[in-house]
Amino acid sequence: MKYEYFQLRFFILLLLIPCAFKFYFDVKTKNYNFLIQFLLLFIIILTHISLNLYYEKVELTNYSLFGIFFLFSIFTICYYYFDYININIDFIIKFFIIIFFSSCLYNIYDYHPEIQFSCGGIPPFFMSNAMLEEYGHRIDEARLSFNEFIFSENSHLGMIAPSIFAYSIYKMINQKLSIFENFFIIIFIIICFIKGSTTLYFGTVMSLLLITFFNFKDINRKTLISFFLLIVFCFTVLLSNRECRSRFVPIYGSTGMNSAIGERYYEDFSYTWSEDIKKNAVVGGINKDLAYKIKELMNTDGNLSSGVYYHALTIAQKSIIEKPFGWGFNRYDQAFSYFNKIQPSDKHRLNSLNSKDGTNNLVKIVVEFGIFSIVFYSFFFLFLINSKISIELKLFYLPFIITQSLRGAGYFNSGFLLIVFMMLFTYINIYKKI
Numbered sequence: 374m375k376y377e378y379f380q381l382r383f384f385i386l387l388l389l390i391p392c393a394f395k396f397y398f399d400v401k402t403k404n405y406n407f408l409i410q411f412l413l414l415f416i417i418i419l420t421h422i423s424l425n426l427y428y429e430k431v432e433l434t435n436y437s438l439f440g441i442f443f444l445f446s447i448f449t450i451c452y453y454y455f456d457y458i459n460i461n462i463d464f465i466i467k468f469f470i471i472i473f474f475s476s477c478l479y480n481i482y483d484y485h486p487e488i489q490f491s492c493g494g495i496p497p498f499f500m501s502n503a504m505l506e507e508y509g510h511r512i513d514e515a516r517l518s519f520n521e522f523i524f525s526e527n528s529h530l531g532m533i534a535p536s537i538f539a540y541s542i543y544k545m546i547n548q549k550l551s552i553f554e555n556f557f558i559i560i561f562i563i564i565c566f567i568k569g570s571t572t573l574y575f576g577t578v579m580s581l582l583l584i585t586f587f588n589f590k591d592i593n594r595k596t597l598i599s600f601f602l603l604i605v606f607c608f609t610v611l612l613s614n615r616e617c618r619s620r621f622v623p624i625y626g627s628t629g630m631n632s633a634i635g636e637r638y639y640e641d642f643s644y645t646w647s648e649d650i651k652k653n654a655v656v657g658g659i660n661k662d663l664a665y666k667i668k669e670l671m672n673t674d675g676n677l678s679s680g681v682y683y684h685a686l687t688i689a690q691k692s693i694i695e696k697p698f699g700w701g702f703n704r705y706d707q708a709f710s711y712f713n714k715i716q717p718s719d720k721h722r723l724n725s726l727n728s729k730d731g732t733n734n735l736v737k738i739v740v741e742f743g744i745f746s747i748v749f750y751s752f753f754f755l756f757l758i759n760s761k762i763s764i765e766l767k768l769f770y771l772p773f774i775i776t777q778s779l780r781g782a783g784y785f786n787s788g789f790l791l792i793v794f795m796m797l798f799t800y801i802n803i804y805k806k807i
Contacts, residue, residue, distance in 0.1 A: 382785070388450045395453045407452055414448060421742075422701035431707075436729070440703030443785055451794035456802065458795060462769055463544070466537055467554075470561050476521040477564060492569045492610060492617040519568075528780060531573030532787040534565045535580045535772035538603065543768050546596050571620045571678075574607040576776030584771055587757050591764045618671040623659040625680035625720060656683040656720065677722065682780075684723040685732045688712050692740045699743035703784070705731050708740045734781035734789055750778075756796050761803050770796050 399407055418441065426433060451458075458465070524530040541558045544550060550558075565573060581600045585592055592600070611617045655664040656675070668674060675683075691712050692700070700708045706729045713724045731737035738746045753774050756762060773792040784790040 385450060385791075386446055388454060389446060392449050392453045396449075407449075410452070411445070411448065415445065418444070418702050421699070421745075422704070425699075425701040425704065429707075434704075434707075436706065437701070437703045440784070444702065444790065447785075447790050448794055451791065451798055455795050455798040459766065459799060462540070462765070466541065467557075469537075470557055473521075473523060473561070473564075474557070476523045477519070480519055480521045492571050492574060492614050521568075524568075527568045527570040528572040529782065529787060530565060530568055531570040531576060532777050532781060533773065534573050535577040535776050536769050538562060538565075538577055539581060539584065539600075539768040539772050540765065542599050542603070543592075543596055543765065546599060547593065569610070571611070571617050572776065572780040574611050574617065576772065576779060577607045578604050578611070579779060580772035580775045583757065583775060584767055588764055588767060591760075615673045616676075619673045619676045620679050620682070622668050622671050622673060622675035622679050623656050623664045623683040624668050625656045625675040625677065625683075656680045656687075656718065656723070659683055659687075677726075680720055680723050681726050682732050684718055684720075685727060685736045689731070689736045689739045693743060697743045699739075699741050699745060702741055705729060705737045705740050730781065730783040730786070732781075733777070733779055734784070735778040737781070737783065738778075752797070752800075756800055759800070759803075762799065766799060770799075 396407060399405070422433070422437070422441075541561075545555055545558060581604050585597060585600055589597075655661050656679070688709060692708050696708075709728045709731075717724050731740060735746075738749055742749065753771070757767065757771060770792050773788060774796075777787060777789050781787065781789060
């Protein structure tokens with residue numbers, strides 16, 4: 374949520390003030406652990422990015438510079454507060470749900486029906502003549518939902534909801550929560566599905582599958598059954614909803630071509646909607662035979678979302694070949710611009726959308742760190758299988774990483790980098806105590 378240049382997430386930077394006092398106390402007592410770790414990360418990041426800048430003969434952009442500042446700010450905050458945050462996860466979730474409910478209630482009070490063609494929402498059981506006239510033959514695919522001011526897109530809610538689902542369901546089954554707490558958790562889950570997205574459903578499925586597979590012995594029978602039912606529900610929605618299925622198809626250009634909403638969505642394009650129909654083709658470097666098999670399997674064409682996604686995958690594929698050691702932290706936008714100039718997509722819109730976040734953090738990390746991204750994800754696998762880390766922490770932290778690696782909005786949105794450092798210091802702390 375943001376207002377012009379101000380964003381509420383910037384409030385976390387206020388914690389740098391007490392961190393400064395904590396650092397002063399550490400130095401005074403000759404505790405240099407933070408300083409050593411900070412300088413180690415600083416040297417790695419700056420050396421990597423400086424080598425890229427030197428060989429490319431370019432200067433560091435303000436965007437990359439601000440990214441580095443936020444990186445080390447979040448690193449500092451997590452170092453001094455990771456333990457405090459870990460023991461207050463319940464409170465953090467409750468506080469978030471209260472704020473989220475407040476946003477929903479405010480917007481429901483001033484409710485205007487929002488027709489959308491996506492995984493989320495509920496079918497419009499009562500269809501007015503105006504709705505029938507506007508959406509025509511696609512009315513069966515239309516869904517009613519509502520806006521709220523915290524998340525500008527439903528997929529942004531979907532990036533964090535799987536973590537709250539997994540953690541809260543586990544708590545509901547294994548601890549005696551109050552009726553009030555259970556009620557609000559259930560309502561939150563229902564609202565999330567009303568505002569659902571492919572990100573939410575697919576992220577929930579993959580998160581629960583991975584965590585339960587590698588931690589099967591640490592999860593009791595009731596919880597496993599609950600997770601299984603949630604996986605089945607999400608998977609069923611993904612397969613039964615055409616809009617969900619279209620997100621996986623790398624053939625972009627014909628879904629919903631005749632809909633009025635589609636024409637409005639593309640009214641700012643430099644080419645017309647009808648021209649885009651003629652350009653219906655495989656996006657990126659995806660094998661055409663494979664692409665058409667996916668289309669046949671999903672029984673639908675792709676759309677703008679799938680086009681952007683596969684275009685980003687193509688950039689990652691080209692980048693790992695041409696720059697196997699990566700472009701440097703927060704420089705995905707430079708890679709995006711470079712490869713689009715060399716070989717632009719004939720889908721003109723794809724040459725400008727998601728130029729900084731890569732549509733998912735896996736692509737962004739691979740492009741920016743190249744083969745070093747293996748080290749990055751190896752750490753998360755070690756966190757996943759480590760028996761010394763509680764299942765509660767795994768259920769809360771890992772879905773953030775899994776979901777946003779599939780569909781993310783960069784390092785600084787939806788808490789990705791915060792979670793990365795929280796997991797890192799939690800992992801280090803476990804072995805300090807041994």
